[in-house]
Structure formats: C-alpha cells, structure tokens
Amino acid sequence: MKSSYKSRSFKWLLAASLLFSPVSGLSGQADAAGAYTDKLVLQQNSKVMVHNGRQTLAQQPLTAIKGVSYLPLKSIASLYGYKVGYNASSREATATLGGKTIRFKLNSADVWVGSDKVKANGATMSQNGSTMVPVRTWAQITGSRLSVSGGSITLQWSTLPQADFAVWPSEIIAGKTQVTYLDRSYHPGGLNIVNERWENRQTVFSTPGQYVVTRWVQDERGQWSEPYSVTVTVKAPNQPPEAYFTTDKSVYRIGEKIEYHDLSTDDRNDIVSRKWSGNEPAFFEPGEKLITLEVTDGEGLTDRITKSVYISDEVLYTKEEFDQLFTPVGEKYGISGGSVLQIPSVPYTFKSEKAQMVRSNSPETWLEEGIAYDDQLSGNVRFLFHNLNKIGRNVNMYLVATNINSTTAKVGTSSYGSGGPTQYVSTAGKLATDRYMQSLVSKPATEWTTLKPGESKVIMHGLHSVPIKPNQVFSAYGDVVTDKLIRFRVVVLDPAKDPVQELDSLSVMPRDGLHVRGTFYEANRELVITEPLGYEPKRVVLGDRKMDTYLSGIDGTTGRLELNLGNFGVLYHMNLEVAPRTLIALNARGGHYAGSFIINGQVVPVTKNSILKNQNEAAVLYRTGNSPENVSITFTLASGSNLPVAMLFLPMPEERR
Structure with missing residues (x-):
C-alpha cells in the first residue's frame, strides 16, 4: 500500500528539523524510532567520508566558506539514496528520492523541498564543477542529527520507515464499538510504504481489558520499520443501574413520618433520573403500602424496585397535624x-415611604409597536413591567433614559428580576418576583450610566436580552436611581430597530381600560x-x-x-x-x-x-x-x-x- 501520510508527514518532519540548535539536533522520526541506521563522519578540508565505518571519497573536500561548511551535493546525496540531477537553464541542482525532490539554485540561499521553501544557512555554491551545499541545511531538510567536534562533523539519520498510528474513538466499549486505526506512518526519505503487519489489531474487542496493538510497516525497498505500539483500554458495556432503597422501619403508625434512603447504584455513577411512586411522607390509613423506585442512567437503561411498609391502627398524627409539622418550607399542603x-x-x-414606583401594565396586551409609558422622574424608582405580545411578530422591550437637563446626569440600575418570555402568565410573574427578591437579598452594586445633555441611552439591559415572541408573556422588576430629573420611556419595538433612533417616530400606546399604567409615590x-x-x-x-x-x-x-x-x-x-x-x-x-x-x-x-x-x-x-x-x-x-x-x-x- 502507499502511505497517504507521506507528504504531510514530510512537512511535519521539515518543520521539526528547522528547530535544531546551531551545534546539534535530533530529527523527529529518529526520536520516535529510538535509533539511527546510518552514520557519516566528515573532516574539514578532506574528501574522506566514513559511512557506517566504510571509507569513501567525496568529489570535493569538506570546505568552510564564510563560516559555513559545504560538501558536494552528489557525494552526500548518493549516500542517502538520492538521485542527483542538474538543470542548466534554471541553474538548479536536484536530489530526488521516492516522491520527494529537493532543488538547490546556484548562488541562492533558497532551497525548495517539494512546494515548501527553506532558507539555507548559506547560498548554494559551485566549486570545480561540483554543486556545493551547506551541510547543516542538508541535515535540516533530511531530518538528520548533526553534531560537531573539533574539525569533525557527524551526520546520523534513519533510512527505515517509521510505523505510527492512532486509535479512534477514545472510548471503546467491549463488543460494541467499531474501532478505526488512523494511519500516521511515514518514511524519512519519502519512499512509499507498501506493506504492513499488525499484532492484536481488532475491529471490535469482545471483552474488556487492556490490549497492546503493534504495527510494523515496510517501504518499497523491502525494509521493515521498528514496531510501534499503542495500549488500548476497552471498557465493559454499560450495565443497567440497580434500583434500591430502604426505610428506617418496616412498621409505622398512622401519621408517622417515613424516612426513605435511596441507595441505588450504577456502574458508571450515571443515574440521571429517579422516579418514585407511593413514597408518601406518611400514611393515614392502616394496611400494607407499596413504594416503587425507578432509576434511569444516561443511556436510558432502567431498573425498578418495589418494597412495602405496614401501617398499624395506632394514630401518631392526623393529616392536618402532620402537614403543619413536616411540610417542607416552600412546599404546599392541602387545607379546607x-x-x-x-x-x-x-x-x-x-x-x-415616599418611594416611587412605575407600573407599566396597560395595555397589558401589546397590539402594536410604540411607547408603553413615558414620565419624568428623579431619585429612586422601582419599575414593574407585565405584558403579553399580540403584535404578531417578535419584539423587544427597552427602557430608554433621556437627560432633559443642561448638565451631565447619571442613571444607575441595581436590583433586577425577570420572568419569561413564556406562554404561562403565572410562570412569568413567579420567576420575576423570585429573582427580584433574590436580587434584593444579594444587594448588587449599582451600575451607572452617564448621560450628556439631551442624550438618550438604553438602560436595564435584561429587559431586551431575549426577544418576546408572539403570545408570550414577559414580567420584570427593576430598580433605578438618578441624580437629576430624567425622562424615562418604555419602548416596544422590532428587535432589528434601534430604540433611540426610533424614539421621535413612535407614539404612545393607548390604554386598554382594564389594567394599570402610572407612577405611584408611596x-x-x-x-x-x-x-x-x-x-x-x-x-x-x-x-x-x-x-x-x-x-x-x-x-x-x-x-x-x-x-x-x-x-x-x-x-x-x-x-x-x-x-x-x-x-x-x-x-x-x-x-x-x-x-x-x-x-x-x-x-x-x-x-x-x-x-x-x-x-x-x-x-x-x-x-x-x-x-x-x-x-x-x-x-x-x-x-x-x-x-x-x-x-x-x-x-x-x-x-x-
């Protein structure tokens, strides 16, 4: 097989090689393999090259020019297995191995590796008819390790293919998950990978545990890589939760409080819902009572258990007495x-108290865009909004403050609570009241807005944070404080429009004759x-x-x-x-x-x-x-x-x- 990762793997290798220090460096693939297959020792001003212990001669000696060591391209490239060529018209020398071609242009420091340009540490030179290339640049673009000791330069590289792969997905369930193996193998010389061998590779692992999956790859020259292994953790399939509960006793009197202890378990601690039936806090008729608990985990698996308690004829509390004593705060009980x-x-x-309050509730049902309320106020003001959108399209509600003074004014907002938008009137009112009470308790810091003379700004931004859809109710409370007399307008408008820009074109909505609109001072x-x-x-x-x-x-x-x-x-x-x-x-x-x-x-x-x-x-x-x-x-x-x-x-x- 041919590796689809060859091109991008080489780009990664090239980028990694450019990080080498001026003295020495390690290529990414050699690090992964843990060893080098080839070693070349060079001496300054000498043609002698010792490759894997065997001596050979270069066309030109290792030459230092302006502090850069050069060697003939043909001499060094042949040891790596590259085929060298020369294009006289473009004055470029090439080195080709597999699908990779490296181009050196005479008198230029630009080197092209495929379509990627690399800046060499010296320009390509010609010496006595030989194309001379910087040794360090050659090491970088081939992913070789370069080290210098005195007048000696050593290059080390690997000619073996490099096996690599990843396992997907990250969570594997025994007997269930289809496992995909992502190919990341590459060849440092750009050769094609044509064969592979696996150990312990499985598409579906039948039993839970840890498995070591190993791969070897072979290049087009017949050389095999070192083994590459990944440990795969296979989890057991999700088991249904186990429903279980206890009560503090098995026999109770009429009106005696029952304590239920949910002891349900799940192999992944993933119980997402518990559904009780019959778990009354107390019973008020004698006899056997059945209680059921059903639990559900995150994958929808369920389990249920039913147990019984016995209620004797003895009375501890009546229903009315029990409710008064034990109904939790914030819950309800039945009365006559x-x-x-x-x-x-x-x-x-x-x-x-001389506290100001604005109630914007008429028209309670909006039928058109416009201004729902308009008044001039100063000091502390509490606003109450409660409305239903019947305009037929989405709208926003805004509170616009306008400075009607000749000097700069400040407007501050503090406690706020809103409910909705929702189709349920009671839900909107309940949530708005609850959140406003919570805000009063927390005492938020006042957020100030500065208004220049004649300037208008939108304040209390929670009002328009979500568009109010047709047939939805929105309710809110908000506290405002000013240091000067400010004109406040409640604006109802299409969300795409700017309320400040539209102010002068809007008219005041008519009252509906049923609900309240006004400013109140006590x-x-x-x-x-x-x-x-x-x-x-x-x-x-x-x-x-x-x-x-x-x-x-x-x-x-x-x-x-x-x-x-x-x-x-x-x-x-x-x-x-x-x-x-x-x-x-x-x-x-x-x-x-x-x-x-x-x-x-x-x-x-x-x-x-x-x-x-x-x-x-x-x-x-x-x-x-x-x-x-x-x-x-x-x-x-x-x-x-x-x-x-x-x-x-x-x-x-x-x-x-």
Whole structure:
C-alpha cells in the first residue's frame, strides 16, 4: 500500500528539523524510532567520508566558506539514496528520492523541498564543477542529527520507515464499538510504504481489558520499520443501574413520618433520573403500602424496585397535624379553604415611604409597536413591567433614559428580576418576583450610566436580552436611581430597530381600560401589627383593597389619576413578634398564586415546584422554634396572580414520639 501520510508527514518532519540548535539536533522520526541506521563522519578540508565505518571519497573536500561548511551535493546525496540531477537553464541542482525532490539554485540561499521553501544557512555554491551545499541545511531538510567536534562533523539519520498510528474513538466499549486505526506512518526519505503487519489489531474487542496493538510497516525497498505500539483500554458495556432503597422501619403508625434512603447504584455513577411512586411522607390509613423506585442512567437503561411498609391502627398524627409539622418550607399542603374564613383576621395599620414606583401594565396586551409609558422622574424608582405580545411578530422591550437637563446626569440600575418570555402568565410573574427578591437579598452594586445633555441611552439591559415572541408573556422588576430629573420611556419595538433612533417616530400606546399604567409615590409599605401572633390561629389579609388600601398615582402619559389595583409593585415589609412553635403559611383566596417572600433574609418561593392553585392549598413560609421570635417578612404581590391572599399564623401541634 502507499502511505497517504507521506507528504504531510514530510512537512511535519521539515518543520521539526528547522528547530535544531546551531551545534546539534535530533530529527523527529529518529526520536520516535529510538535509533539511527546510518552514520557519516566528515573532516574539514578532506574528501574522506566514513559511512557506517566504510571509507569513501567525496568529489570535493569538506570546505568552510564564510563560516559555513559545504560538501558536494552528489557525494552526500548518493549516500542517502538520492538521485542527483542538474538543470542548466534554471541553474538548479536536484536530489530526488521516492516522491520527494529537493532543488538547490546556484548562488541562492533558497532551497525548495517539494512546494515548501527553506532558507539555507548559506547560498548554494559551485566549486570545480561540483554543486556545493551547506551541510547543516542538508541535515535540516533530511531530518538528520548533526553534531560537531573539533574539525569533525557527524551526520546520523534513519533510512527505515517509521510505523505510527492512532486509535479512534477514545472510548471503546467491549463488543460494541467499531474501532478505526488512523494511519500516521511515514518514511524519512519519502519512499512509499507498501506493506504492513499488525499484532492484536481488532475491529471490535469482545471483552474488556487492556490490549497492546503493534504495527510494523515496510517501504518499497523491502525494509521493515521498528514496531510501534499503542495500549488500548476497552471498557465493559454499560450495565443497567440497580434500583434500591430502604426505610428506617418496616412498621409505622398512622401519621408517622417515613424516612426513605435511596441507595441505588450504577456502574458508571450515571443515574440521571429517579422516579418514585407511593413514597408518601406518611400514611393515614392502616394496611400494607407499596413504594416503587425507578432509576434511569444516561443511556436510558432502567431498573425498578418495589418494597412495602405496614401501617398499624395506632394514630401518631392526623393529616392536618402532620402537614403543619413536616411540610417542607416552600412546599404546599392541602387545607379546607372554607375553614380559613373562620380564623380571626388581624387588624393592622401601615406606614408608607415616599418611594416611587412605575407600573407599566396597560395595555397589558401589546397590539402594536410604540411607547408603553413615558414620565419624568428623579431619585429612586422601582419599575414593574407585565405584558403579553399580540403584535404578531417578535419584539423587544427597552427602557430608554433621556437627560432633559443642561448638565451631565447619571442613571444607575441595581436590583433586577425577570420572568419569561413564556406562554404561562403565572410562570412569568413567579420567576420575576423570585429573582427580584433574590436580587434584593444579594444587594448588587449599582451600575451607572452617564448621560450628556439631551442624550438618550438604553438602560436595564435584561429587559431586551431575549426577544418576546408572539403570545408570550414577559414580567420584570427593576430598580433605578438618578441624580437629576430624567425622562424615562418604555419602548416596544422590532428587535432589528434601534430604540433611540426610533424614539421621535413612535407614539404612545393607548390604554386598554382594564389594567394599570402610572407612577405611584408611596410604594413601600410597612405593615404595623402590635399584637404577638401564633398563640392562637390568626390570619393577615393582603391585597384586599379594604385594609390594604390601593395606592393612588398619575398616568405620566396623560396626567390622568390612577389607582394601583392589586397594589402590584408595592414593596411590603412586616416585622412581627411570633409565638413559639408557630407555622406561618400563605393561602390563596382569589384563585391561583405564585410568588416569593423574604423571610429573615431567606427567599422562600410559593412554591418550589408548583403554585397555589386555589383556596384549598397553603404554602409553608416559616416555622418558629421553641421560643418567641421576631420574624422579618418582605414581599411584593406577584404579577399574574390573583388576590387577595391570607397569611396564616397557626399554632403547631406538640411533637409526639
């Protein structure tokens, strides 16, 4: 066979040879083989050449000209097996071996090796009818090792072909993987490789383990290479995972908490999913209960196991007691929605802070491009956006700040949270609220933007990071601060257009008559509750318009008075004295609810894996310990959810054993 790697292997060899030091060097293929087959010793000013211990004479002596040692091309090339020629018209001498031709041009330092040009360390010379070439350049282009000692020069090279190969792919599975052997063999002299021999080569390895695969190659002159070996690691085929779990006991009382311990294993530690069924945290009817665990690995192999526990007639906790004690924070449990109304409501007052809030929610459904809101504000401002795209094509929403002053102004952005774009309204509102609460807790550094007089810039870049597709909902909160009066415009535009350039051509979107658009100035509320909570069941009602009255404001685009229906965008804070062993839970009264609360500095989602779907569900927000606690609660009512909501304070049952 002829090696397809001959040409590029020689180029690699040539590049490697050019890195030789001025005194000596090793060729890449000789390093790989570990030995040289040929050795030539030369003496300055002498025709004597000793090749592999046998003496012969060169046409001209080894001659030093301007510090460069020269030798007749014909004399040295013949020892390497090259055929030498001369072209009188081009004044070029050639040396050819196999498919490789080297060209030396008289009185030039340029040497051509095939199509590659090499700069020699001296110009090619003519002496007494012989073409003289620099010895070091010859060593470089033939991949020879050159060493100098006194007046002696030694060249070493290999005339054997060099076996080389790679194995693909890197991961080989016994009985499954088709193995490919990539040919990387070459000949240092450019001869064709015509034959090969393998040991332990297999296309498919039937059993796992380590295999040493060895190759020899033969050139067109019949010479064999030294062996070249690669160790191949063959892995066992992927085995299905093994599903297994235990419980802390085999017999339980009604309402007794069950601990499940997943002990499933996989030969590659690659279990990607675990699916339980029947693994209730507790059971409330006696009898045998079946629990199943199914595990799946990364290649889709599965295993399952079913075990049983027995529930006795003895009652430890009722369902209601168990849920109050053990439902994880951020998860929900079932309650009787009607019974919540029997819990006494806690009266409260509130203190409002002079905080500004912009609610851009009308039109809630966009039908055309334009300006959704426009107002001039200064200081700290909280923005709330909540909209559905019905324009029929992708759009972006931008917040554009314009400096209307005669001096430079600064605008800063800090806490931010967005949800969507998504087709689900509750998902957008929940994610935006949760991420905004997380941002408030982390207290990000303010990012400042400088505006020259009359200059407009896009700020709050999270708003337009992803285009909003048709029929998708997008919701967001963002905090802004300014040092001067700034004009803010909420722009809805095709993503291909520049919102700053398009500002003057856009008109304000008309209100939809149902939703809220306006600026509100007392948008932070501290709810004041003087009595301690939790000594008996109590509820605090939020977003009901009666006790939690709605904010009044102004639509900056029209000057119309506006009522903040639902008080969405208002930031609430409560600092409560709570009794020992009290459950704080949230119950949705107006329909579904999904949001987040900051409880003592920790963000609690409502809920982690779902939402409150109706008034018969409650989410656990917090539990106090065995002594009274001061509990701090911060929240904003989530867009896309229904109001009112009731925050419940319920004494927990005593723990039993």
